Amino acid sequence: MATDPGLGGAMATADEAVAEALSRRAEVLNNAFAMADLQGRLAGIVAEATGQVVFTTSFGLEDQVLTHVIATAKLPVTFATLDTGRLFPEVYALWQQTEERYGILIRPYYPRYDTLELHVRQNGINGFYASREARKSCCDIRKIEPLGRALAGASIWLTGLRADQSSARGGVKLAEADAARGLVKASPLIDWTRERALAFAHENAVPINPLHARGFVSIGCQPCTRAIVRGEPERAGRWWWEDDAAKECGLHVGQDGKLARAKAGTVETRA
Ligand code: SF4
Numbered sequence: 001m002a003t004d005p006g007l008g009g010a011m012a013t014a015d016e017a018v019a020e021a022l023s024r025r026a027e028v029l030n031n032a033f034a035m036a037d038l039q040g041r042l043a044g045i046v047a048e049a050t051g052q053v054v055f056t057t058s059f060g061l062e063d064q065v066l067t068h069v070i071a072t073a074k075l076p077v078t079f080a081t082l083d084t085g086r087l088f089p090e091v092y093a094l095w096q097q098t099e100e101r102y103g104i105l106i107r108p109y110y111p112r113y114d115t116l117e118l119h120v121r122q123n124g125i126n127g128f129y130a131s132r133e134a135r136k137s138c139c140d141i142r143k144i145e146p147l148g149r150a151l152a153g154a155s156i157w158l159t160g161l162r163a164d165q166s167s168a169r170g171g172v173k174l175a176e177a178d179a180a181r182g183l184v185k186a187s188p189l190i191d192w193t194r195e196r197a198l199a200f201a202h203e204n205a206v207p208i209n210p211l212h213a214r215g216f217v218s219i220g221c222q223p224c225t226r227a228i229v230r231g232e233p234e235r236a237g238r239w240w241w242e243d244d245a246a247k248e249c250g251l252h253v254g255q256d257g258k259l260a261r262a263k264a265g266t267v268e269t270r271a
Contacts, residue, residue: 015179022177025050026184029175038200039069041174041188042158046075051155053077056147056251057106059094060219061208062160062189065197068206070158071102077158079106080150084142085116086221090211097207109146116141126223132242135224139249142221147251154183161187161252162194165218165234172252194234220249 025048033044046053055070055077057063070077081095099106119141120127128135151157163172178185189197194217201208211219215227218235228237 018182019177019179022179022182022184026173026175026177029184029186030173034174038065038188038192039073041186042066042069042075043073045156045158045175045186045188046077049156052153053156053158054080054151054154055158056080056082056150057160058082058220059091059098059209060160061194061197061201061212062162062192064094064098064206064208065200066158066160066188067098067102067104068201068204071104078154079104081106081108082143082146082150083108083110084221085111086142086223088209088211088219088222088225090209091219094207094209101207107150109150111142111146115145128224129241135239135242143249143251148181151181151183154181157181157183157185159185159187159252160189162192162197163190164193 029045029048032048033041036044053076055063055066057067057079058081067079070079095106098104119137123130123134123137128138157178161172172187172190174188174190175184175186200206209216209219211227215229216225216237217228218238219225220238224239226237226240228234
């Protein structure tokens with residue numbers, strides 16, 4: 001005799017159905033656009049979207065390349081950024097320059113003041129150096145929670161990830177289901193190298209962060225980013241005081257905590 005799965009079982013089944021549907025949509029996008037050029041990928045992914053498309057930019061090299069293509073093609077994409085309150089002055093300058101250059105408005109998302117105030121009271125203004133737990137808590141408050149609001153209601157999340165940025169990103173595909181957020185995450189530069197992105201930026205006069213030319217390859221919050229030296233992995237300058245296993249703030253870590261599937265790339269540091 002069949003047993004009643006109950007409410008918990010029914011919810012699990014519904015969640016699985018959503019995850020399967022997202023996986024199928026991601027696979028459709030991979031099959032349709034993996035071989036397309038950047039413009040074709042972006043236009044195709046946006047055209048196939050069943051709802052809002054949100055691009056989260058942190059004004060890094062790859063994000064600036066994507067901004068250029070999206071804005072030039074006038075694709076119906078919402079630009080969003082997470083202002084942690086601890087960014088480099090150069091990032092704020094580039095933010096303004098980018099809006100003016102492309103005639104776009106980039107939606108800012110800020111940490112909740114109450115949780116941030118409590119966090120700083122309990123951990124200190126630079127408490128993230130004290131422990132991984134304190135660092136992750138800071139990233140949760142300043143990045144993860146605001147990201148959730150930035151992506152609320154989105155069907156597609158566009159990111160500037162490249163597979164060779166780190167070991168953690170090696171196995172990422174052009175499009176992947178993000179069941180936790182109920183959307184498909186698409187990374188149109190996934191198979192690009194840093195050199196290709198730099199060449200594109202130079203050829204198209206895309207404004208980029210001057211810190212890239214000073215060895216800051218992956219740029220996050222000011223107190224948690226240092227320049228790297230020739231031969232170091234791209235993300236070695238992020239949270240450099242921690243070991244290499246998890247150079248992520250959590251923005252791109254799935255429910256399964258999926259990490260290394262390829263060898264981290266190394267780079268020349270002069271833009
Ligand atoms: S990168 Fe550093 S300052 Fe920024 S949110 Fe994470 S721990 Fe906090």
